Amino acid sequence: TLPWARLAHIIYWENCKLRRTALVCLFMLVSGLNTSHVAAATPHEGYVGGQACASCHEQESTAWQGSHHDLAMQLPTAEAVLGDFNDAEFTAAGVTTRFFRDGERYMIRTDGPSGDMQNYPVSYTFGAIPLQQYLIALPGGRLQAFGIAWDSRPEKAGGQRWFHLYPDNTPKPGDRLHWTAVDQNWNHMCADCHSTDLQKRFDATSNTYATSYAELDVSCEACHGPGADHIAWAGQAVRDDNPRLVNDLTERQGVSWQPHPKTGLPQRSEPLTSSVETETCARCHSRRGRLVDNYQHGQPLGDHYRLATLDPGLYHPDGQILEEVFVHGSFIQSRMHAEGVTCSDCHDPHSLELRTPGDAACLSCHSVGNYASSTHHKHEPTGEAARCVSCHMPATTYMIVDPRRDHSFRIPRPDLTESIGTPNACNSCHADETAAWATAQINSWTDGKPAQGYQQQGWAMYLAQRGLPQAREALLGVVRDSDQSAIARASAIVALEAWLDQSVAQVVIENLSDPSPLVRRAAVEVMSSAPEPVRAELLPPMLRDDVRDVRAAAVIALAGLPPGTLTPSAASTFGRVLTDYRATLALDADRPEAQVSLGVLLTQLRDIEGAEAAYRDALKIEPAHAPAVVNLVDLFRATGRGAQSGELLMSALTLDPQAADIHHAFGLWLVRQQRPDQALIALQRAATLAPEVPRYGYVLAVALHGQNQVQPALNALDKVLQQHPYHAESLTAAVFWRQQLGADGGVYAKRLLELQSLNRGG
Numbered sequence: 001t002l003p004w005a006r007l008a009h010i011i012y013w014e015n016c017k018l019r020r021t022a023l024v025c026l027f028m029l030v031s032g033l034n035t036s037h038v039a040a041a042t043p044h045e046g047y048v049g050g051q052a053c054a055s056c057h058e059q060e061s062t063a064w065q066g067s068h069h070d071l072a073m074q075l076p077t078a079e080a081v082l083g084d085f086n087d088a089e090f091t092a093a094g095v096t097t098r099f100f101r102d103g104e105r106y107m108i109r110t111d112g113p114s115g116d117m118q119n120y121p122v123s124y125t126f127g128a129i130p131l132q133q134y135l136i137a138l139p140g141g142r143l144q145a146f147g148i149a150w151d152s153r154p155e156k157a158g159g160q161r162w163f164h165l166y167p168d169n170t171p172k173p174g175d176r177l178h179w180t181a182v183d184q185n186w187n188h189m190c191a192d193c194h195s196t197d198l199q200k201r202f203d204a205t206s207n208t209y210a211t212s213y214a215e216l217d218v219s220c221e222a223c224h225g226p227g228a229d230h231i232a233w234a235g236q237a238v239r240d241d242n243p244r245l246v247n248d249l250t251e252r253q254g255v256s257w258q259p260h261p262k263t264g265l266p267q268r269s270e271p272l273t274s275s276v277e278t279e280t281c282a283r284c285h286s287r288r289g290r291l292v293d294n295y296q297h298g299q300p301l302g303d304h305y306r307l308a309t310l311d312p313g314l315y316h317p318d319g320q321i322l323e324e325v326f327v328h329g330s331f332i333q334s335r336m337h338a339e340g341v342t343c344s345d346c347h348d349p350h351s352l353e354l355r356t357p358g359d360a361a362c363l364s365c366h367s368v369g370n371y372a373s374s375t376h377h378k379h380e381p382t383g384e385a386a387r388c389v390s391c392h393m394p395a396t397t398y399m400i401v402d403p404r405r406d407h408s409f410r411i412p413r414p415d416l417t418e419s420i421g422t423p424n425a426c427n428s429c430h431a432d433e434t435a436a437w438a439t440a441q442i443n444s445w446t447d448g449k450p451a452q453g454y455q456q457q458g459w460a461m462y463l464a465q466r467g468l469p470q471a472r473e474a475l476l477g478v479v480r481d482s483d484q485s486a487i488a489r490a491s492a493i494v495a496l497e498a499w500l501d502q503s504v505a506q507v508v509i510e511n512l513s514d515p516s517p518l519v520r521r522a523a524v525e526v527m528s529s530a531p532e533p534v535r536a537e538l539l540p541p542m543l544r545d546d547v548r549d550v551r552a553a554a555v556i557a558l559a560g561l562p563p564g565t566l567t568p569s570a571a572s573t574f575g576r577v578l579t580d581y582r583a584t585l586a587l588d589a590d591r592p593e594a595q596v597s598l599g600v601l602l603t604q605l606r607d608i609e610g611a612e613a614a615y616r617d618a619l620k621i622e623p624a625h626a627p628a629v630v631n632l633v634d635l636f637r638a639t640g641r642g643a644q645s646g647e648l649l650m651s652a653l654t655l656d657p658q659a660a661d662i663h664h665a666f667g668l669w670l671v672r673q674q675r676p677d678q679a680l681i682a683l684q685r686a687a688t689l690a691p692e693v694p695r696y697g698y699v700l701a702v703a704l705h706g707q708n709q710v711q712p713a714l715n716a717l718d719k720v721l722q723q724h725p726y727h728a729e730s731l732t733a734a735v736f737w738r739q740q741l742g743a744d745g746g747v748y749a750k751r752l753l754e755l756q757s758l759n760r761g762g
Contacts, residue, residue: 046226050219083150093170141209143186193284225297272340286328302549318458414438486516528557660690
C-alpha cells in the first residue's frame with residue numbers, strides 16, 4: 001500500500017510548496033492590510049506601532065522607510081501603484097485581462113472563480129521591486145494574489161510590462177494555482193510573514209476569515225516584539241539598565257571580526273552563543289510551516305515553525321537552492337554560519353541593504369590582499385566574474401524576474417556537476433563550456449586537488465534519491481560527521497529511513513539526544529517506522545523535548561500505538577502534546593493538507609467517523625485533493641463501502657484527469673471489482689503520468705502478469721528499472737519472472753544480489 005499516512009504529514013508541513021516556476025506571494029516580506037478591506041488593524045496586546053518607536057529611533061526609522069518591508073503592501077494610490085492601468089491588456093491562455101481606472105479605483109477585468117469575466121477593484125499593491133502584484137478581495141474575508149504581475153524593472157532591463165507568473169502552464173479556474181484558488185490565498189500563504197503580529201482567525205464552521213494584524217507592514221515590532229513595556233521604560237524619569245525590549249537583538253554589540261593570527265581567516269572576537277537573531281529572520285526567510293498562532297519573540301524557531309530539511313524538490317542533492325527556500329535553509333549549511341556569522345553582519349536590518357556595497361561586504365572580513373586578487377579568483381580584477389558572489393553565491397531566478405542568491409557560500413564544484421548533475425557557478429557564466437572543462441580549469445589551479453568545501457552531503461543525497469545501495473553507508477557517513485551542518489545531518493537521517501535496519505536504527509537512536517532540534521526531529525520521524533515495542537520504549541521521552549517541533553513529531557510517531565501501550569505518565573504527557581498538535585492542525589483548517597493530516601491522526605487514534613469527516617472537509621476545500629481522495633477510498637474499503645469508492649474516484653478524475661495518484665487508486669479499485677481490462681488502462685495511466693514513482697510501474701507489471709501478459713509485464717519492469725535501478729520489488733519480479741521463462745536475470749540478478757548482501761550486512 002502507498003505510505004499515505006506519512007505523505008499526508010509531509011504534504012501538510014510543506015504546505016507552502018507549489019510548483020517550480022514561481023510562487024505568487026512569498027519572500028518579498030510583504031505585509032498587513034488596511035481597515036477598509038478584508039483584514040483589519042486592531043489593537044493587539046502590547047503592540048504600540050512603529051510611529052511610537054520612530055520618535056526615539058529616528059535613524060533606524062529613516063533607514064526602514066522605502067525598504068521592501070515598508071513598501072511591501074500598500075493601499076492602491078497613484079504613488080503606490082506601479083503597473084500600467086491605462087486600459088492596458090494582457091492575454092494568456094485565451095483570456096484577455098484588462099487593467100483600467102474607474103475614477104480613483106484601480107480595476108482588473110479578468111476571469112473569476114467560475115471563468116466568467118468580471119471587474120475587480122484592486123484592494124492592495126503587493127511588493128514593489130522587481131515586480132509588483134495586486135491583491136483582490138473575494139467573499140469570506142479572503143484576499144487573493146492576482147497571477148498577472150507588473151515587471152517594475154527599467155524598460156532597458158526588460159521591465160515595464162505585464163507578465164504571467166505561470167507562463168508555461170497558465171492555470172484555469174478550478175486549478176489550485178488560479179488566482180481565485182487556495183494556493184493564492186493571502187490569509188494563509190502570505191500574511192503571516194508580511195505583517196506585524198498577524199492573527200489569521202479562520203472559522204471552519206462559516207468558512208470565513210476575520211484576519212487581523214497589529215500593523216500594516218513589517219514594522220519594528222515584527223522583529224523586536226511588542227513594545228509597550230519598552231515605551232513605558234523610555235518614558236521614566238529615571239531608567240534602570242533593563243530596556244524591557246522583548247527581542248533586543250544585541251548579538252553583534254561590541255563584536256568585531258579579525259584575521260586569525262595563524263590562518264588569516266576571519267575570526268569573531270567573541271564566540272556566538274545565541275541563535276536568536278538568525279532565527280528571528282528565519283521566521284520568514286525560510287521554507288517552513290506554522291505550528292502556533294501566537295509567536296513569542298526570541299524563542300527557538302522550532303517552538304513556532306517546522307523548518308524544511310534539504311528535501312528533494314526543494315534543494316539540489318548537494319544543498320544548493322532549487323525551489324524557493326528563502327535563504328535560511330541554505331545559510332545554515334554554510335561555514336560562515338558555523339563560525340558565527342549572523343544576518344546583520346552583512347545586511348543592515350532596517351534598510352535591508354548590504355552594510356557596504358558589492359565586494360566590500362565580503363572584504364570587510366576577508367582580507368583584500370588574500371581574496372580581491374586574481375591569485376584567488378583567477379579572473380581579471382574588474383567585471384562580473386571577479387565578484388565574490390559570482391562564484392560563491394550564484395543566483396537562481398524565481399517568479400520569472402526575481403534573481404535570489406544562494407546563501408550557502410560554497411566552493412564551486414563542477415566535478416559534482418559531472419558526477420551527480422548539480423549546478424556549478426563556473427558554468428553559469430561559461431555556459432558554452434562543459435563541466436569537465438570547468439573541472440580541468442580548477443584542477444590546473446590546485447595541482448589536481450580541488451578544495452572539497454565544507455558541505456559534504458551531495459554524493460550521499462544523490463545516491464539516496466535514486467535508491468542506490470551505496471547510499472546507506474554514504475548517509476551514515478554524513479550523520480556521523482559532526483563537522484557537517486545540522487540541516488545536512490538531519491536530511492541524511494530522514495533519507496536513511498529507506499535503509500532502516502538494526503545498525504542504522506542504532507545510529508538514529510543516538511541522535512535522539514543531539515543538540516540540534518532539527519536532528520532530533522529527524523531521528524523521531526525515522527523511528528516512527530520502527531516496530532511498536534521499539535517506539536513505545538524510545539519515543540515517550542521525546543514528548544517532553546524542549547522544542548515543540550520535536551514534540552509534534554513524537555506525538556505523530558506514537559499516535560498509532562494500541563491503547564494501554566504507554567505508561568500512565570507517558571499517556572498523560574501524550575494527551576497534552578496531542579492537544580497541542582491538534583491545535584496546530586486547526587490553525588490551518590482552511591487547507592486540505594491540514595484536514596488530511598487530521599484524518600490520518602484520527603485514523604491512528606481509531607476515530608474512523610472523525611477521520612472521514614476530516615477527509616470530506618479536505619475535499620470541500622479542494623474536490624480532487626489526491627491524498628484526501630486516496631485516504632477516503634481506503635477508509636471506504638476498510639468499512640465495506642466499495643461502491644462509494646468508485647463514485648469518489650471517478651468524480652475526482654473528472655476534475656483532475658492528470659492526477660496519477662488517483663488513477664492508480666482507481667486501477668486498484670477496478671482490480672477489486674474484477675474489471676481487469678479497465679484496471680490496466682488506469683494503472684498504465686498512473687505509471688505514465690508519474691514515472692518518478694516506481695511502485696506505479698511495478699503494480700502495473702504485476703497486473704499485466706496476472707493477465708498472462710508476461711512480455712508487457714517485463715517491459716513495464718524494464719521502464720521502472722531504467723529510472724529506479726535498485727527498486728527492490730521490481731528487481732525481484734524481473735529476476736523471478738525471467739527464471740520462470742528459463743531466461744537469465746542478467747544485470748537485474750546482480751543488482752538483487754547487491755541488495756540482499758546489504759540486507760545481510762555483507
